[in-house]
Amino acid sequence: MERLITRLTAKYVIFTAAFAIRLALVAYGDYQDRTMVVKYTDIDYHVFTDAARFITEGESPYNRSTYRYTPLLAWMLTPNIHLSMMFGKILFIVCDVMSGLLIYRILRLRGLNSETARRVCALWLLNPLPMGVSSRGNAESILAALVLGTLLCMEARHLIWAAVLYGLSVHMKIYPITYALPIALALRTTRSEDIKRWRWRSFIGFTGSFLNRELFLFASVAGGVFCMLTALFFYMYGWEFLHETYLYHLTRRDIRHNFSPYFYMLYLTADSRWSQWLGLAAFLPQLILLLVASWAFHSDLPFCCFLHTAVFVSFNKVCTSQYFLWYLCLLPLIIPHLSLSVKQGVGLLILWFTGQGIWLGPAYFLEFEGYNTFLLIWLAGLLFLIINSFILIQIVTHYKPTRTPQRLKFE
């Protein structure tokens, strides 16, 4: 068994195999779409392609209703129209495998040996979830590659590249903006003194530590990339671009059932005076937890980013299974440092899947059988939130920070 695993995870075998399996899935998906009633390809892929078609006709991609992404994505997928419908899917699986490669490089930089690093990478490369998501035509792998690229450049101290990739990732989806706080905390000038008592001097010293060359460089490059892209697309597509890409996601109040227990509150209070305030109030638990996580763990950036995204997704007003990929791509980075046994790890995984299963039951009965299971769905959503919180607590308490021999060299 041990030798089989070693053979399977030999350096080029694993990446080639990962790509080949995904390619096969794309081919199978094409076959299923053509022959069966239930389609393999996700509806989102058709939305992207329709938007790309509008672009090739010289119009705005937002003519396609429910296209709520950056125009950059539709522009990247214009070869779907000129070359082949499969181009987008190939792009997504390439980004997917590249994410695996980035995970491998980050693990190596953090001090793991090649063998262990490849085994951990296999958790992403041979994982059916990202395989399925990318081959079905969802664009999550692009963002995973951008976020992992940012983290790799931060680990290797290539700040300008990190800032460029970070600005690009925030442009594509809003959630990486939460990484700004731990990145800022990580880049500020660290002092060896402990802040034992709050005094004005230590407070000024604290704020002053943010004013250093590296942080300034990072902020201006990332901010510059983001603003340039926003200005460009605003010039091309106007307010509709701003609304669909950003404002919609910030003010989104999805009253239809999803994993988040907030859905029921939003549904019941949709027409009340307080619905705006309730929506804003729902941000508070997320915000507080993110602040605490940033302060406690900013020294280990991949772990902090993982916690950030996991908290953000779990406590969000809308939660669908697509969002899970946002933090699952960071999980391989922290697994080597968890002191959980394999049994405990698998137990947590089963618990996580059980939570989803318990939700899917009543949701199926509501949507496809017409029973009124709203209360059950809401309870299942609460249970899932509790399970997620428990898993996160287990991860935090069993985490051993890395010794980072590389970082000592820079200091």
Add this chain to the structure above:
Amino acid sequence: MTGNDENHCGLLKRLLESSRVSVEINKKGFHREAVTTVELSPDVLSGVRVLLVHRWPRGVYLDPYQLASLSDESDWRILLDSAIDLELPAHKTSGFVTYVYPTVDGPTPRLLKVTIPVHGRYHEPSYDGKTFTSVDIEAPELLLRTEKCTQLSIFEPHAVVDTPCTADNSSTCSWVKLQHQQVPLGASSPSSPVTFLGTSSPSSAHEHTRASC
């Protein structure tokens, strides 16, 4: 020529008198199918075109993109009278009208079946303990037309309406509308109106739930 015209008009009149249209809603939950059946009797008239006009209530919606991909695989075409927002709850929308043109590529058969996927909207939550609400879907209006009979005024009391000739909405033609809904005999299937069970939620039991969120 006039004789032939009269012949065609006479046949059209007989079609109007004995043809039947009915609708059945299949499946359960929020995603259903409206199966419309048209029986042309006593005999199909060559050159006659059929148009089904569905007036949908606000509680349901059709997915234009799903319809477009279905159109590729079937022989009917559909025209919507307004843009459809797929995500709004029922009380924030109004009903809409669709025009279905069956068998666009060939002659009209005696028995027509058109299946349209229908989706339920979320409704306003209830405050009186009701856990379900009904959405009523009526059978569509059956409109007939033939090139060979142009004096449509003779078909009183069946109304004459001007509606698009085809699904691309490029021109308008005069159609004759079947005046009343025929109820099929026998107890096999319901006709009109058909109740479609939507859902809303009981709120009285959840007043405290709302507060604790």
